[in-house]
Amino acid sequence: MVLLGLLSTVIACPVPLVEDVKALGKTFQCLRAFKGRFDGGDFNEDVDTFNGKKHRTMQQKLARAFNKAGVLEKTILKTMGHSDKIPAEVLMELLSTQPEMTISVYKYMVFKWRGYHDYLWFRVDDRDGKVVKGDWYHTLE
Numbered sequence: 222m223v224l225l226g227l228l229s230t231v232i233a234c235p236v237p238l239v240e241d242v243k244a245l246g247k248t249f250q251c252l253r254a255f256k257g258r259f260d261g262g263d264f265n266e267d268v269d270t271f272n273g274k275k276h277r278t279m280q281q282k283l284a285r286a287f288n289k290a291g292v293l294e295k296t297i298l299k300t301m302g303h304s305d306k307i308p309a310e311v312l313m314e315l316l317s318t319q320p321e322m323t324i325s326v327y328k329y330m331v332f333k334w335r336g337y338h339d340y341l342w343f344r345v346d347d348r349d350g351k352v353v354k355g356d357w358y359h360t361l362e
Contacts, residue, residue, distance in 0.1 A: 232267040236274050236282075245282045246300035249332075252278065253302070259336030269335055279334055280357065284341055288355035294345045297330065297352070304330035311337055314358070319344060327353065 234251035237244040256262030257269040267274040287297050298304075307315070307329060315329050330343045343355040 232265065232274065234267070234274060236278055240282065240286070242283070242286050242300055245278055245286075246302075248278050249275070249283060249300075250302050253333070257335060259338045260333070276334055279332065279341055284355070284357065287343065287352065290351070290353060292352040292355075294330070294343075294350040294352065297343060301332055305333045305340070307331050308337065311340075311358075315342060315344070318354075 232252065232255055234248050236248055252268055252275040255265060255268050257275075258264040259269065270276065283301065286292075287300075311331065312329065315331075316325075319325070319327055326347050327344050328347050330345060331337075332341045334340055338360045340358050341355065342358060344353045345351065346353050
């Protein structure tokens with residue numbers, strides 16, 4: 222019975238070995254369905270650890286593919302799914318990084334790795350739907 226409990230914590234979301242963005246997107250969407258300790262669930266090695274499946278998929282693969290100016294927002298959304306809700310304090314942090322403009326033409330997308338503790342974000346020009354900048358936010362521990 223203990224063995225069954227241990228097996229239930231393993232997540233069956235394979236990380237593709239090749240840079241197949243579509244397959245990586247499926248892996249990310251599978252992994253984001255599991256709540257780790259930063260999202261109110263139990264600790265899970267696949268979603269909570271540095272170099273775990275979710276971290277590798279996001280940082281080493283998807284961030285590399287999408288953290289480029291000119292990538293279309295709709296491409297990111299089609300691959301990664303909807304942006305996570307952005308709390309006011311996270312939005313204020315993101316707004317503090319943007320160039321000053323009299324009228325904001327930017328919107329943001331956030332994809333959580335470990336809750337709002339660490340996440341991948343994209344600044345998108347709302348006029349043409351293209352990424353202007355993307356980066357990681359890491360809480361220093």
